[in-house]
Amino acid sequence: MNSEILVCIICPKACILNIEMENEKIISILGNKCKRGVDYAEKELTNPERALSSTVLIKGGVLPLLPVRSSKALPKDSLIKVMEVIDKTEVVAPVKIGDIIVKNVSNLGVDIIASRSMRKVI
Amino acid sequence: MEFNYDVVVVGGGPAGLGAAAKAKESGLKVAILERNFELGGILNQCIHSGFGLGYFGEDLTGPEYSERFIDLINEQDIEILLNTMVIEITSDREITAVNKNGLLKIKAGAIILAMGCRERTRGAIKIPGSRPSGVFTAGQAQRYMNLENLKPGKKVVILGSGDIGLIMARRMTLEGIKVLGVYELMPYANGLQRNIKQCLDDFKIPLHLSTTVIDIIGKNRLEAVIVAQVDEKGNPIEGTEEKIECDTLLLSTGLIPENELSVKTGIILNKLTNGPLVNANLETNIRGIFACGNALHVHDLVDYVTKEAELAGQKAADFVRGKTSLSENIEVTPGENVRYTVPNYIPTHIDGAIKLYFRVTKPIESGRIVVKANGKTIFTGKEDAFKPSEMMIFYLTPKVVAENLSDLTVAIKEEK
Numbered sequence: 001m002n003s004e005i006l007v008c009i010i011c012p013k014a015c016i017l018n019i020e021m022e023n024e025k026i027i028s029i030l031g032n033k034c035k036r037g038v039d040y041a042e043k044e045l046t047n048p049e050r051a052l053s054s055t056v057l058i059k060g061g062v063l064p065l066l067p068v069r070s071s072k073a074l075p076k077d078s079l080i081k082v083m084e085v086i087d088k089t090e091v092v093a094p095v096k097i098g099d100i101i102v103k104n105v106s107n108l109g110v111d112i113i114a115s116r117s118m119r120k121v122i
Numbered sequence: 123m124e125f126n127y128d129v130v131v132v133g134g135g136p137a138g139l140g141a142a143a144k145a146k147e148s149g150l151k152v153a154i155l156e157r158n159f160e161l162g163g164i165l166n167q168c169i170h171s172g173f174g175l176g177y178f179g180e181d182l183t184g185p186e187y188s189e190r191f192i193d194l195i196n197e198q199d200i201e202i203l204l205n206t207m208v209i210e211i212t213s214d215r216e217i218t219a220v221n222k223n224g225l226l227k228i229k230a231g232a233i234i235l236a237m238g239c240r241e242r243t244r245g246a247i248k249i250p251g252s253r254p255s256g257v258f259t260a261g262q263a264q265r266y267m268n269l270e271n272l273k274p275g276k277k278v279v280i281l282g283s284g285d286i287g288l289i290m291a292r293r294m295t296l297e298g299i300k301v302l303g304v305y306e307l308m309p310y311a312n313g314l315q316r317n318i319k320q321c322l323d324d325f326k327i328p329l330h331l332s333t334t335v336i337d338i339i340g341k342n343r344l345e346a347v348i349v350a351q352v353d354e355k356g357n358p359i360e361g362t363e364e365k366i367e368c369d370t371l372l373l374s375t376g377l378i379p380e381n382e383l384s385v386k387t388g389i390i391l392n393k394l395t396n397g398p399l400v401n402a403n404l405e406t407n408i409r410g411i412f413a414c415g416n417a418l419h420v421h422d423l424v425d426y427v428t429k430e431a432e433l434a435g436q437k438a439a440d441f442v443r444g445k446t447s448l449s450e451n452i453e454v455t456p457g458e459n460v461r462y463t464v465p466n467y468i469p470t471h472i473d474g475a476i477k478l479y480f481r482v483t484k485p486i487e488s489g490r491i492v493v494k495a496n497g498k499t500i501f502t503g504k505e506d507a508f509k510p511s512e513m514m515i516f517y518l519t520p521k522v523v524a525e526n527l528s529d530l531t532v533a534i535k536e537e538k
Contacts, residue, residue, distance in 0.1 A: 007319050011175050012423060012512070014315030050320060053169045053183055054296065055268055062160070064271040066167035067185050077322065083296050097189055115169065116185035 135163020137415020144435030251338030275370030287374020457533025
């Protein structure tokens, strides 16, 4: 049996999770103030995920950059690879919030979407 | 040009938007004055997620959070004056503003101050050394990278462990900029724990506690900073100096409520927060002028800003409709281990619970909220942990207030 200590990052409460593991399986978690802490600990110890936000170039918009984010959390070790795709992406105004900017990025089953609307400069 | 409105909101960031939307629910004539070319305030450059967990129960980015309120405002008949800078507010609620049409004179039934805050600069924290380019506040660098498509530098040192600095450490790393480390004067981190983990630990960026920047070197562009460890009093310890070569220094050393306008109006500020002293209606010492959001006190979560702004919006509308009366107030003061409280005054008679925001002065692993009146304990809370980086909320109930007609002190008693 071994134990792990994790800080839950699901919400700003930042619960400290004391986790007991046996044969790489979680057998008990202490310290979480809600159920999401359990889900987080399981994911974090097997396949950690992170939400990604960045910007892409936009032509003809009121600003030169459009903020974007991943539609779901991405595997933690894919962030740099996805950033390379985002850095090469350019869109044209107008854009609506939620518009898909990169579909199924790097074949991860996650889209990169616009996180604001941007109108065209008149 | 002259205008008349029931409620005028100064600032179109999250506080202003929340306050205006709420005031409009009472069917009044509402206007927002915003100096930028669009609404949304600082949220527009906060492209990371973590907003809205409390208010919407969803994890949103800053622009997503603000767009929800901008849509709500646009659906209603609220006057929005963009590119408009307020230059004066009088105590009888007359506003002078300027925009490209010239000078505007606006008469308001009530005014809500929602100007937000500004960052502490190098001058404010008095770092000695030369004055090269490459020294930025964290929010300024965030603006360059997220709105203006400018790269602040290549090799970065971050001073201060505030949330914006942590968020920028990750943002810069993901854009290929080398972040050498974060240095924090205090023996504990100032930002939220989740940001330490996902912005620093994830990218193996070291956090050096009890360490600060004591010198800045560089002629035209920053060439290096000297860091040193500090003792318990914050004084550099001789012999611990280290030279770090870098071209950029980001300062994430705290925020100050923006109240130049308020002071000129005659509004009294709380020296502990730099925001106005307010009563339970979030009304300042000048009748009919209310304050909310980061102009009132610096919040760590926008969800709290919105909630507070809605209260200010509601109370401003009540004031215009003659639904508020002057009541006798008692003072709420911070006691042991408590840095400040908002509000500062509460009525002697209240109908519902009053939300009291406060921050502690130092991390407390285990403690209890103790409310005292005339030195006598009238309330003791449950055992809990407290961090200076986390704004706490405590509900003052009618029972606690009604039984005690004297001033209250809110303290945290440490449990050994």
